[in-house]
Amino acid sequence: MKSETITVRTLFENRRQYCVPFYQRAYVWTLEDQWEQLWDDIREKADARLANQKATPHFLGAVVLEPQPRVGLVGVDVLHIIDGQQRLTTLQFVLASILLTLKSPEDDTYIGIVKACFENGNPQSMRDPAVEIFKVWPTFRDRDNYKLALAAPNLDELRARFPAHFTRTAELRKIGSDHPTALAALWYFSRAFTTWLTADLEHVSAHVDALVNAVLHDLKVVSIILDPEDDAQIIFETLNGRGAQLHATDLIRNYLFMRADEDKADPESLYDTLWSPFETEYWATEQRRGRLKKPRLEWLIHTALQAELHEEVDLSRLYFEYRKYAVQGGVPLTAERQLLTLTEYAKHYKELIGGTGTTPIARFGRRISPYDITTLYPLALMISSSALPDDAKTEMFNDLVSYLVRRAVCNLTFKNYNNVFLTTLRQLYGDGVTPQGLRRVLGGLSGEASRWPLDGEFRSACLTAPLYHGRLDAPKVRSILTELEGHLRSTVHSEEPTLPDLSELDIDHILPRSWFEHWPLPKISAEPNQEATNAPLASSSEAANVELLVQVGEPLNERQRSISDRQDSVNRLGNLTLLNLSVNRAAQNYAFKSKRDLLIANTNLRLNIPLILFESWDEEAIKVRGGLLADAALIVWPGPRP
Structure with a gap:
């Protein structure tokens, strides 16, 4: 390769085109991140020239160029930009902006010099003059606006070519318009140049000379021209950190x-x-x-x-x-x-x-979304892209969902899932991607960090574990209740067998968390010298005190045990359902009869319809409903087979 430090004028004055390979990214430099700093650097050099200070170069970095084979005499020389397209494109924006700014006949000499660095001459010897006239030819994503902006002979014509981007007062819109980068760059630099050139009207010519020289002679780049034997990709990788990060x-x-x-x-x-x-x-x-x-x-x-x-x-x-x-x-x-x-x-x-669509992986995506387990994705892609029929893929995805749900309900850690699913992926790759193979791998996992809970443990957790608020967050609980609703609908001849969108419904504690005022404790015989154990609580602090006693292991009296049982029951699966937001708000913490009347008038969910048959709602009712839902959960999320 050949490397040399050259000025902007030397870079652009030859009859050649620097072409951005079509597969490179689009132009990404912006006013805040690069243009303002570049103008500061140009202005510093121009001010130094006006002050007759010694000119010192400002280095813009390196550009890596790969010459392309030339065919025949017609056309311009073409070099691919391996690295540095942002710099070269921006320099063309700067030169175009100078041409838009210089208007006086006294500027003709400078216009000619700048134009020689801005466009290729002798179009009659070009194959495609509309393209080859440009010194820098961008990737196709930028071309239309690039050509339209850079071919404008003056600012009035620039505005005319992009009318939607300007206000009635001929200013570039600041709100509600995403400007093409070529337009935004030309507008910024031309306005900046005009402001600087006209700051001293008595010495405009000196300012023009200083500006043009600062750009063409004080800005320098390291030009690296590759030889045919050089590996362009290796060079590109070495220099990719320059400019806007790739x-x-x-x-x-x-x-x-x-x-x-x-x-x-x-x-x-x-x-x-x-x-x-x-x-x-x-x-x-x-x-x-x-x-x-x-x-x-x-x-x-x-x-x-x-x-x-x-x-x-x-x-x-x-x-x-x-x-x-x-x-x-x-x-x-x-x-x-x-x-x-x-x-x-x-x-x-x-x-x-x-998670949209009806394919097995789309349904799987919807089901696992609340768990945010992205380490499962590679295994999911392997299954989905396999040659298995859809019913086999669905069977495998069902087992993976069961694995996640059962472990979450049983309060088992998810921190080892990366190892679990990569190990599973490797074993399936070696043994074959089949439902039986996946079930064998998952069923063979042991230890708290990876095992697949059996039916007994899972059913017990569904009956007694504090799920919400407790082991599960709202998205997981909503997902579980939604899937249970879908299963319950499939077991009856309903007028609405299709599960509607339940994502906007509230998660409701049937026996509310703030039950103290309207929900008396179960009737139990009074202890000597104590008030009836089912008397209403004076405040929530009594329940809080009981929870504290439980935490420190203090013995409880009969009323305190009843309060503790009530608190434990509130967050269990048997006490959870889905309700319309307005119904939930209307029910608030009122007694069960009020909530039941609202359900009769407003619900058609299979989760809720059986509630209408209950005369009261207490710990025993929660246990009964919990058992029914736990049995349904064993069907929806089947576990390891013996």
């Missing part, structure tokens, strides 16, 4: 299409058919997992790699992990093969995280 997916995209060149494939066709769907806003949207926030595409690739490699993938080294995948067994996968694999995984991943 995502791992930017590196992966570049690697893929340099691989396509080596495969003698048609990179543009591969891009249009297989990669361009990943350039949408959907895949660029950042998603949070724990403390990390990454573009959705990055999470997809991370998940897909784990499904392919059957091992944990370090997210901070995603690009290098990807390259390891791409050369498995020492034989590089073709770019087309890599893209087809990623496209297949993307289809399943989108359904998984979206």
